[in-house]
Amino acid sequence: MITYIAGLLTVAFLPGLGYVLGAVLLLPLTYYSRLRFWTLTYLLGVLVAVVYGSWQLQHRLPLSLDRTDVVLSGVVVSLPEVTERRTRFILQVDTVQSDQPALQRLRRIRVSDYRSFTGVAAAPVHAGDYVQVTVRLRSPHFLQNPYAFDLERHFLSSGWDASATLRAVHQHTEGVWIYRLRDDLRSHIQARFHEQQVASWLLPAVTLGDRTSMTDAHWRVLQRTGTAHLLVVSGLHIAVISGAGILLGRLFNAALLCLRIETTRLRFFPLLLAFLLATAYAWLAGFNLPVQRAWIMVSIFLLGEWQLLRWSGWTRWRFALCLVVTLQPLAVLQPGAWMSFAAVATLLLMTDVYRGVRHTAWLGLVRAQWMIFVGLLPVMAWVFQQLSLSAPFINLLAIPVFSVFVMALPILLPLVLLDLFWMTQLVEKFLEFFWLGLVYGSEWQWGYRPLAKPNIWIVLFTLPLVLTLLLPLPLRWKLLGILCFLPLLSPRQQTLPEGNFRALIFDAGQGLAVWVETRDVSLMYDTGPGYPGGGSAWKYAMAPWFTAQNRRSLTHLVVSHRDLDHAGGMDDLFDQLRVSQLFSGSEDLQQQGFDSCHESQSWVYNQVSFRFLTQPPAADASENERSCVLEVRGSQCSLLLPGDAGHPTEYDLVRSGRLQPITWLVAGHHGSASSSSDVFVEQLQPQAVIYTAGFGNRYGHPADVVSERFRQRQIDEYNTATSGAVWLESTGKGCHLSTQRQRKRRYWTSG
Numbered sequence: 001m002i003t004y005i006a007g008l009l010t011v012a013f014l015p016g017l018g019y020v021l022g023a024v025l026l027l028p029l030t031y032y033s034r035l036r037f038w039t040l041t042y043l044l045g046v047l048v049a050v051v052y053g054s055w056q057l058q059h060r061l062p063l064s065l066d067r068t069d070v071v072l073s074g075v076v077v078s079l080p081e082v083t084e085r086r087t088r089f090i091l092q093v094d095t096v097q098s099d100q101p102a103l104q105r106l107r108r109i110r111v112s113d114y115r116s117f118t119g120v121a122a123a124p125v126h127a128g129d130y131v132q133v134t135v136r137l138r139s140p141h142f143l144q145n146p147y148a149f150d151l152e153r154h155f156l157s158s159g160w161d162a163s164a165t166l167r168a169v170h171q172h173t174e175g176v177w178i179y180r181l182r183d184d185l186r187s188h189i190q191a192r193f194h195e196q197q198v199a200s201w202l203l204p205a206v207t208l209g210d211r212t213s214m215t216d217a218h219w220r221v222l223q224r225t226g227t228a229h230l231l232v233v234s235g236l237h238i239a240v241i242s243g244a245g246i247l248l249g250r251l252f253n254a255a256l257l258c259l260r261i262e263t264t265r266l267r268f269f270p271l272l273l274a275f276l277l278a279t280a281y282a283w284l285a286g287f288n289l290p291v292q293r294a295w296i297m298v299s300i301f302l303l304g305e306w307q308l309l310r311w312s313g314w315t316r317w318r319f320a321l322c323l324v325v326t327l328q329p330l331a332v333l334q335p336g337a338w339m340s341f342a343a344v345a346t347l348l349l350m351t352d353v354y355r356g357v358r359h360t361a362w363l364g365l366v367r368a369q370w371m372i373f374v375g376l377l378p379v380m381a382w383v384f385q386q387l388s389l390s391a392p393f394i395n396l397l398a399i400p401v402f403s404v405f406v407m408a409l410p411i412l413l414p415l416v417l418l419d420l421f422w423m424t425q426l427v428e429k430f431l432e433f434f435w436l437g438l439v440y441g442s443e444w445q446w447g448y449r450p451l452a453k454p455n456i457w458i459v460l461f462t463l464p465l466v467l468t469l470l471l472p473l474p475l476r477w478k479l480l481g482i483l484c485f486l487p488l489l490s491p492r493q494q495t496l497p498e499g500n501f502r503a504l505i506f507d508a509g510q511g512l513a514v515w516v517e518t519r520d521v522s523l524m525y526d527t528g529p530g531y532p533g534g535g536s537a538w539k540y541a542m543a544p545w546f547t548a549q550n551r552r553s554l555t556h557l558v559v560s561h562r563d564l565d566h567a568g569g570m571d572d573l574f575d576q577l578r579v580s581q582l583f584s585g586s587e588d589l590q591q592q593g594f595d596s597c598h599e600s601q602s603w604v605y606n607q608v609s610f611r612f613l614t615q616p617p618a619a620d621a622s623e624n625e626r627s628c629v630l631e632v633r634g635s636q637c638s639l640l641l642p643g644d645a646g647h648p649t650e651y652d653l654v655r656s657g658r659l660q661p662i663t664w665l666v667a668g669h670h671g672s673a674s675s676s677s678d679v680f681v682e683q684l685q686p687q688a689v690i691y692t693a694g695f696g697n698r699y700g701h702p703a704d705v706v707s708e709r710f711r712q713r714q715i716d717e718y719n720t721a722t723s724g725a726v727w728l729e730s731t732g733k734g735c736h737l738s739t740q741r742q743r744k745r746r747y748w749t750s751g
Contacts, residue, residue: 530568
């Protein structure tokens with residue numbers, strides 16, 4: 001099994017599927033009988049992953065057809081996610097009115113409907129509806145930033161071949177009732193509870209897997225208390241529902257036995273009922289990838305009982321793991337999959353270690369919580385960058401209480417839908433008190449510790465040491481295990497020598513966000529774009545990096561000017577980071593407490609110079625011409641950040657004599673023709689220019705005339721739209737530039 005999974009992992013880390021041809025070099029190893037089995041299982045894993053990847057990529061919309069308008073029809077197969085800004089749903093494509101083979105191969109696409117936000121009257125979309133629509137297709141090419149969620153991989157593993165914007169609806173009728181049933185159930189639940197009540201968002205999350213009404217504050221509570229597995233449909237829920245099926249089945253059998261009805265086939269009824277309830281619940285929850293994994297695991301364990309197979313728990317565990325990664329080869333990269341199987345493995349280990357030891361039910365529950373906490377500690381530190389000391393204590397009470405509630409759902413939910421007032425009140429009060437308990441637990445100051453993301457090799461090193469804490473070994477061995485956890489809890493941070501700096505230009509779409517660091521200080525230049533309907537790119541483009549690094553403060557924040565594509569993430573930044581000093585060129589922001597950047601201010605930190613280059617602009621200057629122009633200059637390398645400054649500001653800087661040749665230039669105004677004038681570029685003589693433009697943006701950035709200007713001078717060009725985030729590193733060995741898509745290129749990476 002290990003070599004089979006290793007084969008799957010090998011393909012998952014390849015930059016392209018063509019590289020698997022090198023696996024044929026292993027065929028001679030099959031000549032040796034001792035290596036034959038391991039080699040063949042490894043090659044089988046490689047073959048399965050390649051076939052899966054090739055099949056998925058065959059259906060993906062190619063970049064050459066990006067922004068194509070097409071008429072297609074299909075069925076809405078997901079619960080629509082409705083927000084103030086847009087409605088989003090998954091459309092299973094039936095027919096495509098196009099002769100393009102690539103369009104004919106589309107299976108499922110994610111459609112966003114902005115009509116209501118733009119004021120266009122539109123009928124609401126429901127799950128199961130059959131629609132014929134005109135959409136503008138977009139290839140799955142998304143933002144690429146360090147530690148951020150890989151949406152391109154998510155699209156591939158989910159079988160979504162493109163995203164799309166809905167342009168017009170030509171036909172809209174009720175379609176498949178089995179999908180509509182979930183939508184109707186959500187509507188009935190929301191109608192029974194006021195939107196301010198806890199049950200209005202918690203009950204759909206637990207029953208339907210619908211988390212669209214959950215806010216960042218809700219997720220923060222779950223993260224701090226380690227209870228996300230309770231409110232997100234997972235293996236626990238499927239296992240509890242199947243356990244309820246077995247219990248009900250046995251009670252039914254007991255009633256038949258009391259009536260003297262005996263047959264050997266009765267033993268199958270509890271297992272059948274457990275399987276049916278687990279399947280029904282999995283379907284109700286949307287049958288997404290995590291639910292599929294949980295359903296497969298439960299089904300394997302039930303199958304062993306059905307056939308009276310003499311399979312140990314470990315055999316069933318291995319079989320379930322192999323089946324999951326075969327059907328979903330990219331599950332080997334999904335933390336949720338490994339955490340689910342690791343939790344089950346920990347419980348199996350506890351069963352083996354303490355077999356025959358007499359203990360009460362509460363002692364067994366305490367031991368299980370301790371073993372799961374310790375067993376998953378390395379994984380939690382690496383995946384979520386946190387240590388929740390309160391999680392074992394909270395889960396000790398929360399798991400049995402909430403499990404009883406989940407077991408009762410098949411009875412409670414119909415009674416709620418029948419609008420029995422007392423039952424509705426009972427469910428609301430239970431969920432309200434349960435949530436208040438979690439909120440109280442999340443406020444314990446000692447209960448939560450954020451961590452920096454440790455090195456993967458440190459995590460792998462600590463995994464075997466976990467056994468010293470889980471097994472009944474002498475105390476000295478357990479103390480050794482605890483000491484070995486220290487590098488995991490306090491990973492070493494890389495420091496910079498004097499005179500050096502590093503910068504990260506985030507892939508924020510059509511916006512700008514740059515982080516700069518010396519040995520002792522850090523600075524943020526702009527905060528990325530915000531959106532007219534609310535929200536910003538900060539949460540999913542920049543925030544994951546700061547979380548992974550456990551960075552909670554900035555020395556300086558420079559917001560070049562007030563435009564939404566530069567200042568849109570400011571509120572989200574303040575929610576996550578403490579800032580010592582604020583600068584901006586915008587008069588509006590200066591009135592809110594920002595210092596002006598137009599006073600030729602400068603500082604030197606760790607022998608790295610930071611200097612604002614502009615003078616106070618004219619009273620009638622545009623917002624763009626008020627942009628802060630910041631120069632960062634180390635002992636060997638330099639960086640210039642001009643914001644959206646245009647030709648007038650550039651000409652003033654050239655005349656002032658303050659410009660010096662630089663190493664890296666972030667193109668002004670995302671590469672617009674209104675910036676990066678010929679004389680400005682000639683004065684700077686950069687070695688490389690970086691455009692911060694959105695992929696396929698409607699403005700045509702970077703402009704052809706600007707690109708030609710840099711190409712004529714043989715200046716290297718990079719674009720976050722095609723390269724992802726850009727790393728700039730000034731070291732004693734020189735000036736180095738690398739891109740996120742280079743650093744983390746996989747076979748599904750677009751472009």
